[in-house]
Amino acid sequence: MSQIDVATKSPIRQRTQGLRSRIEAFVRTFEWTWTSAVLFSMALLFFLLISAVVMPSFWMYYAEQKIGWAGPTDLQAFLEKPFGTSITNPLSLEGYKQVRDAIAMGLTTG
Numbered sequence: 001m002s003q004i005d006v007a008t009k010s011p012i013r014q015r016t017q018g019l020r021s022r023i024e025a026f027v028r029t030f031e032w033t034w035t036s037a038v039l040f041s042m043a044l045l046f047f048l049l050i051s052a053v054v055m056p057s058f059w060m061y062y063a064e065q066k067i068g069w070a071g072p073t074d075l076q077a078f079l080e081k082p083f084g085t086s087i088t089n090p091l092s093l094e095g096y097k098q099v100r101d102a103i104a105m106g107l108t109t110g
Helices: 003-008 009-030 033-065 075-078 093-109
Strands: none
Touching: 033 093, 075 093
């Protein structure tokens, strides 16, 4: 590599060149054995379980206990009075419960 090539490359690209070559070499030589496939599938299952069960459950706990968006959702009450009383409180309490439930469903369904 000449001095001109080194001067024209960005410092970030120069730093990541070694890491990139190591990763490319690993990907080229990687083979799926039954043990690596089982370990990968167990890690994937654990990740899916955490993201589908624990995150929505934690969100519902956090929204009810810490933020105060507790109670069942009443759609009719939300439609009668959807907005809050001030600029700092843009939604009614029922509106916040709707947002809470929408976030929980989004986390559950992905």
